[in-house]
Amino acid sequence: MDYVDAIRREAERVFEDKARAAVWxxxxxxxxxxxxxxxxxxxxxxxxxxxxxxHCLEHSFGS
Structure with a gap:
């Protein structure tokens, strides 16, 4: 498994923005x-x- 690629995809999904995900x-x-x-x-x-x-960040965004 390519962990780096998987984490990048998940961050892009949660942040809903590739640039914001890249910075984070x-x-x-x-x-x-x-x-x-x-x-x-x-x-x-x-x-x-x-x-x-x-995932903790994802759940805090909805608060």
């Missing part, structure tokens, strides 16, 4: 150990962590 995916985040989501999502464990974060 490439910015370093404290929650990701000062790495970007794309850096973290290179393996299964990192992918799961980023996916969980994206």
């Amino acid at each position: 995916l490439t910015q370093r985040r404290t929650a990701f150990g000062d790495r970007s989501a794309l850096e973290l999502a290179r393996d299964r464990a990192g992918y799961q962590q980023v996916l969980e974060t994206i």
Whole structure:
């Protein structure tokens, strides 16, 4: 499985904008150990962590 491609598609779906998703995916985040989501999502464990974060964001958008 290409985790980076999968996380990019999921972020684009949630953010509903490729540019906004790209910014979010490439910015370093404290929650990701000062790495970007794309850096973290290179393996299964990192992918799961980023996916969980994206889903938390998705649910907070509706609030």
